Every structure is written in structure tokens, then in C-alpha cells.
Amino acid sequence: MGRAPPSNSRQPLPVPVRCSSCEAPAVIDQPYRGSHACAGHFSTSLEERVRQEIHRQLPRFGRGTVAVALSGGKDSSVALALAARYFRRRPTVRVVAISVDEGIAGYRPPTLKAAEALTRSLGVEHRIVRAAEELGTTTDATAVELAGTVPCSFCGVWRRRLLNRAARAAGADALVLGFNLDDLAQTVLMNLVRGDLDRLVRMAPHRVRQPGLVPRVAPLALVPEREVYLYARIHGLPFDHGECPHAGRAARNLFREIVWRLEEAQPGTRQSLLRTHERLVERWLGDTEPGAPERCRACGDPSAHEVCRACEYLRIARPSSTGPEAS
Ligand code: SF4
Ligand SMILES: [Zn+2]
Ligand SMILES: [Zn+2]
Numbered sequence: 001m002g003r004a005p006p007s008n009s010r011q012p013l014p015v016p017v018r019c020s021s022c023e024a025p026a027v028i029d030q031p032y033r034g035s036h037a038c039a040g041h042f043s044t045s046l047e048e049r050v051r052q053e054i055h056r057q058l059p060r061f062g063r064g065t066v067a068v069a070l071s072g073g074k075d076s077s078v079a080l081a082l083a084a085r086y087f088r089r090r091p092t093v094r095v096v097a098i099s100v101d102e103g104i105a106g107y108r109p110p111t112l113k114a115a116e117a118l119t120r121s122l123g124v125e126h127r128i129v130r131a132a133e134e135l136g137t138t139t140d141a142t143a144v145e146l147a148g149t150v151p152c153s154f155c156g157v158w159r160r161r162l163l164n165r166a167a168r169a170a171g172a173d174a175l176v177l178g179f180n181l182d183d184l185a186q187t188v189l190m191n192l193v194r195g196d197l198d199r200l201v202r203m204a205p206h207r208v209r210q211p212g213l214v215p216r217v218a219p220l221a222l223v224p225e226r227e228v229y230l231y232a233r234i235h236g237l238p239f240d241h242g243e244c245p246h247a248g249r250a251a252r253n254l255f256r257e258i259v260w261r262l263e264e265a266q267p268g269t270r271q272s273l274l275r276t277h278e279r280l281v282e283r284w285l286g287d288t289e290p291g292a293p294e295r296c297r298a299c300g301d302p303s304a305h306e307v308c309r310a311c312e313y314l315r316i317a318r319p320s321s322t323g324p325e326a327s
Contacts (some may be wrong), residue, residue, distance in 0.1 A: 017029075017036055018036065018038075019036055019037050019038035019041050020035035020036050020037065020041075021035075021037070021038075021041045022038060022040075022041060024038035024039070024040065024041075025038060026038055027039050027042060027230065027234075028042055028226075028227065028230055030227075031267040032224075032263075032267040032268040032270075032271060039234055042227070042230070042231075042234075043231065043234060043235070046223055046227060046231050047082065047085075049222045049223060050082045050086070050219045050220065050222075050223065051082075051086060052222075053217075053218070053219045053220075053221055053222060054082075054083065054086050054217070054219045057205045057217040057218070057219070057221075058174055058217055061093065061173070061174070062090055062092060062093065063090075063092040063093060064092075064093060064094070064172075064173040064174075065093070065094045065095075065096060065170060065171050065172045065173055066083060066087060066093060066094070066095050066096070066172060066173065066174050066175075066176060067095075067096050067097075067098050067163075067166070067167040067170050067172035067174070067175045067176065067214065068080045068083050068084075068095060068096070068097045068098070068124075068175075068176040069098055069099075069100075069163050069175060069176065069177050069178065070097040070098065070099050070115045070118070070119070070126070070178075071099065071100075071111055071115070071178070072099065072110070072111030072112055072113070072114040072115035072118075072239060072240050073111060073178070073239055073240060074228055074229050074232045074237075074239045074241075075178030075179070075180050075183075075220060075225075075228050076115075076177075076178030077114070077115075077118050077178075077232055077237045077238065077239040078178065078220065078223075078228050078231055078232050078237060079176055079177070079178040079219055079220055080095075080097055080118060080119070080122065080124065080176070080178075081118070081122065081235070081237055082219060083095060083176050083219060084122045084124055086219075094125075095124050095125075096124070096125045096126075096127060096170045096172065097115065097118075097119050097124050097125065097126045097127070098126075098127050098128075098129065098163060098166045098167060098170065099111075099112055099115045099126065099127070099128045099129070100128075100129055100130075100131070100159045100162045100163060100166075101128055101129070101130040101131065101132075102131045102138060102139040102155055102158070102159060103130070103131050103132050103137075103138020103139055103140050103141065104138070104139050104140055104244060104245065104246070105140055106242075106245065107242050107243070107244050107245060110240045110242055111239075111240040111242060112128065113240070114238045114239050114240040117238040118237060118238045118239070121238070127166060127170065129162045129163075129165075129166045131158060131162065134162055134165075135158055135162075135314060136314075136318055137314070137317050137318055139151055139154070139155040139158075139246065141317075142154055142155075142313075142317045143246060145317055146316065146317060150246075150249045150250065150251065151246035151249065152246060152247070152249070152250045152251075152252070153313075154313035154317065155246070157309045157310045157313055158310055158313065158314075160310070161301065161308075161310040163175060164212075164213060164214055164301070165301075167214040168212075168214055172214050173214070173215075174214065174215050174216070174217050175214045175215065175216045175217070176216075176217050176218075176219060177204055177216050177217070177218050178218075178220060178228075179204060179218040179220060179221065180220045180221075180223050180224065180225045180228050181220070181221060181222055181223055181224045181225070181270045181271070181274070182224060182225040182256070182259060182260075182270060183225070184203070184204075184218065184221055184270075184273075184274055184277075185259050185269070185270035185273040185274060186252055186255040186256055186259050187203055188200065188203070188273045188274065188276065188277045189255050189258065189259060189273060190251070190252065190255050191203070192276075193255075197280075197284075198304060200277065200280060200281075201280070201281055201284050202304075203277065204216035204217065204218050205217050205218045205221065207281055207285060208285065210302050211302065212295070212300075212301060212302045213301075213302045221274065222271070222274075224270065259273075294306070296308035296310075296311055298311040299311050
């Protein structure tokens, strides 16, 4: 999280390059489409892709609550701005933004400020949940305590728990995440390389409702990371550029690099990876009757194991902690 978008490794556009749809100067090339776009056509096409994804992932959703996970970085800020715009025409839908403060000094406070500025400007309710209060520890503290462990492993697991619980507490019917096309392509490749079919099928966007788990949707699924960044800049959305000090140790970095290289050599690779995921999930759901998920015996949250990973990490980070964590 918080990493700068990939630089456009292609050369800067020569000055007279025009939009493929009009005479205006192009602001971006889209090699996977073989086209260039001006600011206006770029924004319209991005908004349309997001509108179609919300419609596809949340069909006929006209009443209820949508929670948006808002970190204050570019992706979740664009996801919130476009979700708020989409649901503005549906007064029976309430949008709530949820931020998690994992306790990462120097990184999280400015992103939370940006998140507050955005929710204020959009008039969206904003809730902040803090790991220190909810879990009794922070990412920074645990990173020192478990110096041999990559912090993203426990930080990501805990953030998912806090987001799910906060979304449940807000009465949310869906949880919007800011995952962009690059993020999702990397995750598909990571799970394929690891042979982790279970996790591949459980990835957002969720196709199957599971008790206790607010279904996750990813409206930016068809938007490359650099386009998310450009959209946020063109529309002046407040977001923070900071990078998490623990990000350098994330296993994802290797897959980020591989996906960039594949995309450079073969434009459209990211979309192909997502299509592969879709087809696998369809096959899987066609063959398998999804049963009710197991519950963690310590906290009661949905879990693929007897004790969920969030509780496992808490046990290691806080050896004295005992008893159920259920909320
Ligand atoms: S520790 Fe990892 S998962 Fe947590 S905020 Fe930093 S980069 Fe993201
Ligand atoms: Zn144009
Ligand atoms: Zn648990």
C-alpha cells in the first residue's frame, strides 16, 4: 500500500499526439487499447468503466449501506469519489467511509488527514478504527516484536478484520475496496504461482455471500494504476503520496515488477489475468456447492482454519492474550 504508481516507462508523449476520439491533446496513452485519450475522454471512459463494474458487481443495488475502505491514498480516494457519485442518484443508499489506523508512524497520520479532507468535501460519513484500541497492538509495535516476520502479513490480516467488523457495525451490505487492475492482476498471479486455489477463489470481488463477511467489491478492477493516479490528479482529489515504511519487505513487490514487465512486452496481460480468474471462479462455482464457512473458534469470524490468521498473529504478538475476540 502507499507505493507510488508505476512511472510510465514509455517515453513521454511527443507534443502533437492527439486524442484518438477528438482533436484535443492526449494526456495518456492506453497501449492495451491501442489509443490515446485527452483529459475529457479519459475521464469519461474511466467513469464509465467504474459505473459498469459497480453495476456488474452490485446488481440492482438500490437500497442499503455501502461502506468504502478509505486509506487516504489515490486508489481508495478515487473509489470513494466515484462510488459517492454513482450512489448520489440513489438517495436510499447510504455511503460510509471507513479508515483503519494500523499505527504506522509518519505514514498513516497524513493519509488519515487526506481521508478526512475528502470525506468532508464529499459530505460522506467517515469512521476511523484504530488497531491500538481494537487489537491492543499496532503494526509498528508488532514489527519490532516480530522482527523476523514481514509486517504486511499481520498488518493486512488485521486490517481485513477491522474493516469487516467496522463495515458490519455500520450495517453495510457491501464493502468497496480500492484495488486497481494492477493490484488484482498481481494477486491473481501470486495465488497461481503459489498454487493457492482457495485464496484465488476467495479474492475480491466476491461472487458468493458468506455469513459474517461483508461482500467486497472492487469498482476499479478495470482501471490501471497509472490511470487511477492521473484521474485523482486531474480531478484534484485530496490524497497522500506517502509510502509505508514497511512496504519494502512485501512479497508483492516481485509480482508488481513481473506484471509491469509482462504488460510492457504484451499489453493486455493484466486484463487477461483477471479474465483467467473470472473463468476459474465460474468453473469452481459450477462444480462446487459453496458450504457455510467455518468459524474461528477464538473470535467467531469466518475463517478457513480452526483459528483465523488474525487471532493467530494476535496470539504471537500478544502472548498473554486469551479468550474470544468476538464482537
Ligand atoms: S505494513 Fe504492509 S500491509 Fe500494512 S500498511 Fe504497510 S504496506 Fe500496507
Ligand atoms: Zn478527446
Ligand atoms: Zn479469530
